[in-house]
Amino acid sequence: MYIRRLLTLTLFLGAAGFCYAQPIKGTKNFTHKKVTVKISSLEQVKAESPPPVKVPNKNWKPPLLKVSEDEVIYKEPLGFRTTGIRTFREQSPAPDTTIQGLGDPGNIIPPDVNGAAGPDHLMITLNTEVRIMDKKGNDLFTTSLNNFWSALPGSSATFDPKVLYDPYEQRWMIVTASGSNPVISRLFVGVSATSDPLGEWYMYWIDTDAQNQAWFDYPSIGFNKKWITVSGNMFGGAFYRTVFVIDKPAAYDGEETIPYTRFATTQAFTIVPSITYDSTTEDMYCIATSSGNTGGYGYIKKFRISGETDNPVFEYQGAIGVPDPWDGWAGQNGNFLPQLGSSEKINAVDSRMENVIYRNNKLWAVHHIYVPAGNPVRTDVQWWNLDTSGVILQRGRIRDTTNLFSFAFATIAVNAHEDIMIGHGVFSSSQYAGSGYSFKAYYDDSSSMRSYYQYKDGEAPYYKDFGSGRNRWGDYTATCVDPENDVDFWTIQEYAASPQNTWGTWWAFLKPSFPPVADFTADDTIIPTGEIVNFTDLTAGVPDNWNWTFEGGDPASSVLQNPDSIQYNQEGTYHVGLIASNDLGTDTIVKESYITVSSSILPDVDFRADKEIVCTDETVTFTDLTKYSPIIWDWQFDPSDVTFVEGTSSTSQNPKVVFDKAGSFSVTLTAGT
DSSP states (O other): OHHHHHHHHHHHHHHTTOOOOEEEOEEEEEOOOOEEEEGGGSOOOOOOOSSOSOOOOTTOOOOOOOOOGGGEEEEOOTTSOOOOOOSSOOBOOOOSEEEEEEEOOSSOSOOOOEEEEOSSEEEEEOSSEEEEEETTOOEEEEEEHHHHTTTSTTGGGEEEEEEEEETTTTEEEEEEEEOSSTTTOEEEEEEESSSOTTSEEEEEEEESOTTOSEEEEEEEEEEOSSEEEEEEEEEESSOEEEEEEEEHHHHHTTOSSOEEEEEEESSOEEEEEEEEEOSSOOOEEEEEEOOSOBTTBEEEEEEEEEEETTEEEEEEEEEEEESOOOBSOOSBTTEEEOOTTOSOOEEOOOOOOOEEEEETTEEEEEEEEEESTTSOOEEEEEEEEEETTSOEEEEEEEOOTTSSEEEEEEEEEEOTTOOEEEEEEEEETTEEEEEEEEEEOTTSOTTOOOBOEEEEOOOSOOOOOTTSSOOOOOSOOEEEEOTTTTSOEEEEEEEEETTTTEEEEEEEEEOOOOSOBOOEEESOSEEETTEEEOEEEOOBSOOOEEEEEETTEESSEEOSSSOOOEEEOSOEEEEEEEEEEETTEEEEEEEEEEEEEESSOOOBOOEEESOSSOOTTOEEEEEEOOBSOOOEEEEEEESOOEEEETTOOTTOSSOEEEESSSSOOEEEEEEEO
16 A cells, blocks of 8 residues: 555656756855865864854844745655654664763853764864764864864864765765854865874865855765765855865865865755765765745755766755644744753754765655644654655654653764664753664664664753853764774764753764674684684674584583683594574574694794883783694793793793893793693
8 A cells, every 4th residue: 555655646746747956056166275284293282262163143043945836846645654653662772882072161052063983983073172082982182173174274263063984985074164254254174085084184175155245154064976065054145055066086186176166045944965875876965954834744855966076067856745844943042942950941943954864875864843833842853764856765753742852953874774873862851951862773664763762861951052042052963874884873962961051972882783694703723632712703783692513622512602712622623603693583604624623733933022122120021922822831031131020930921021131132932732
């Protein structure tokens, strides 16, 4: 029934000739000259002291954008789909780990929380600071946002940073606005020279309005194989949107200036380019919210960028409507989200689109909305899944129909299996503002979403407006797929920290389950008779059951994830097998002739010292690296003027030594079985 109705509607629209595409005129130009900066050589400085970079606009309201019937390219019939939530639902899985991010220096609102994961690093970009971390949460480099861009003119007035990682060409990219008046407004664009964010970056800047009539705000960023696309809202004597389509290969090559095309339009607000998980697709898509309630329908708008790298075509393709309307804004100066311990509500800004993902020839997008339309009492997170023609494949809402909880400032990520993670804030009069996410496995029901998981609780009430009357929060967050395996997820969210009236940021890392792909390794595969081997499970997919078989081993089987001390007493060459399983499936791997046991094998001797240039009172630790399971060690020093310390001796496997006199020493290790 579902397929038949969807097919009939699609054919009807096609037969009616619904092709609304309207090209938008562009202007070609070049960025200002490149500056190359090695990030690790920058000074690590804290966020600048008050006054804040930007005081929030006191009278902000989003533009009212109506939709006419002639621009609608897809309209879902009333009753065609329900976004209701089942009474009993599985909760989103708990994170595998959480990591503290950057905190509030006290001088800037909103923080504009953003971040991304690379193969080995995490990056956080806020209005205050930029931090590069390892994936265990160790701070490798932190500096102010202004100092990060210090090589470019206008770096003392930066705001609204966003960062992405390109997994196909192993590059980072950051965009940031600078200067909130038409004369000095700039867009900063930076790309890393390699996958190491601590290394060199190519930095460029763009004059966002050569006529000096409007200034550039709220950049949104996406990419595909051809372009880095950055859109923004223009404020001043004119009010419109710009989309900068930048030559990505030229940026990655570090050319002196990069060609780009600037498009301007009034057909939408906050046009969000897609983050493209495809290394070959030619076109790029953008999504924007539009009227939340025109004739009982809520609408979003779709755009496309096509053409050659140096000659992009930007077109508005039309509006997509659903019979579930919403409001785009509410509250006292936008202060709408409830919190525990204070009558002051947190600012929810508006229902603008937050981010867009392109994957497998489909689009996913997310934003928060005010419901019910006409008299909103809460915010829901609304997510979309479209095909590239604009037909809705799935859509849903993260919501609490009891009106106790609101969810806002959402971002979406989609992995290689089409699992979905949406990171978002959690707001209620029964708790302080917290950090959460909602998850949908690829095998869950279409348009469904599991109940949210709050991974970081708020700690205190929050109010900070710098005299604007707007208790600013957000304006956005970040959720992404880990490029190491294209399966795991990271999200960084804001929460109300302690002491009161401060914000903080926190990461969550999630490894979703999928049918296992079995694999393992051993610490030794060639051993003498009578020695033991330790095995480590490397299975992908989060298995929860393991069945090992060890031909020639003692014991001959195990159900542990990482069995150790498997002893081999007879010469020979032996197979090792592993069956790994979880609720979604089972996989088997057998590594034939994996373990070789010999009675005549001799150790392959090797070792290292933790330091080679020392003072006479320093302790040096020697570590045995000998292969093939030695059990006898004899350490010799020439000259012999050394003292073994901390209970070690010349026959210890890993001795600790103090050299009694200055000079050069030779060290010899003899190992045996």
